[in-house]
Amino acid sequence: MSTLRIDAIPCLRDNYAYLISGPGGDAWIVDPSEPGPLAEALAERPGLVLRGILATHHHHDHVGGIEALVTGAGDAPPWVAGHASDRGRIPRQSVFVDAPEDRFIVTGVELSGRPLLAMWIPGHTTGAIAWYLPPEVDDGSAAGDVFTGDTLFAAGCGRLFEGTAEQMHRSLKSLTSLSPATRLWFGHEYTAANLRFAATVEPENPAIVRRQAELTVPSTPTTVAAEVATNPFVRSAVAAELAERRAAKDVFRG
Numbered sequence: 001m002s003t004l005r006i007d008a009i010p011c012l013r014d015n016y017a018y019l020i021s022g023p024g025g026d027a028w029i030v031d032p033s034e035p036g037p038l039a040e041a042l043a044e045r046p047g048l049v050l051r052g053i054l055a056t057h058h059h060h061d062h063v064g065g066i067e068a069l070v071t072g073a074g075d076a077p078p079w080v081a082g083h084a085s086d087r088g089r090i091p092r093q094s095v096f097v098d099a100p101e102d103r104f105i106v107t108g109v110e111l112s113g114r115p116l117l118a119m120w121i122p123g124h125t126t127g128a129i130a131w132y133l134p135p136e137v138d139d140g141s142a143a144g145d146v147f148t149g150d151t152l153f154a155a156g157c158g159r160l161f162e163g164t165a166e167q168m169h170r171s172l173k174s175l176t177s178l179s180p181a182t183r184l185w186f187g188h189e190y191t192a193a194n195l196r197f198a199a200t201v202e203p204e205n206p207a208i209v210r211r212q213a214e215l216t217v218p219s220t221p222t223t224v225a226a227e228v229a230t231n232p233f234v235r236s237a238v239a240a241e242l243a244e245r246r247a248a249k250d251v252f253r254g
């Protein structure tokens with residue numbers, strides 16, 4: 001049970017931005033690829049006021065809508081948060097979070113009174129960051145929410161554009177060390193193709209077969225449990241194995 005509502009907003013061809021809204025009408029956006037669909041989503045719920053924008057990494061299909069959304073907010077512009085090392089690469093960035101690898105730290109930012117945590121997850125890009133809203137009550141009855149950008153996809157991971165296989169391996173391990181029910185909200189709807197690749201890596205894995213049969217789109221969010229059971233990159237024992245699988249996926253046409 002969460003007082004924050006999260007809506008996936010399809011953008012561009014296969015991107016997801018996310019609209020987070022609180023009971024008081026405050027709203028936040030994760031990874032606005034383009035302004036249009038997000039401006040529409042905000043307009044559909046007239047009480048909402050955009051307070052902040054969270055960027056998971058600097059790629060254009062995750063930050064392309066920031067400029068217009070900030071300008072459109074007039075004299076009460078939303079803050080724009082990203083990893084400190086993405087300085088100069090995220091338009092209008094005003095919050096620079098120097099989060100470490102391997103653990104989530106509190107950012108000092110709150111969304112409707114809920115603390116926002118962050119962890120550095122290099123691999124796809126050097127400045128990639130995961131944003132985490134932990135469960136409201138820590139009694140095991142509620143699940144937290146993580147925005148993973150292009151580092152972790154359902155049954156897949158991002159390409160290694162700036163980082164190394166070692167970094168990606170560590171980042172995926174850190175993300176999936178959260179409790180099994182944790183929801184993971186990712187950046188692209190690649191799940192069907194990712195599962196076809198996963199099935200070639202582990203043809204005998206019944207969890208992959210089952211997930212393929214039950215797949216519905218949109219497939220976001222996934223969970224830590226589903227990724228631990230089916231994601232060939234999360235399931236790589238060592239970084240070298242992840243590197244091999246990532247190279248095979250780069251040329252996979254399934």
Ligand code: FE
Binds near residue numbers: 057
């Ligand atoms: Fe990207």
Ligand code: ZN
Binds near residue numbers: 059061062187188
């Ligand atoms: Zn992307």
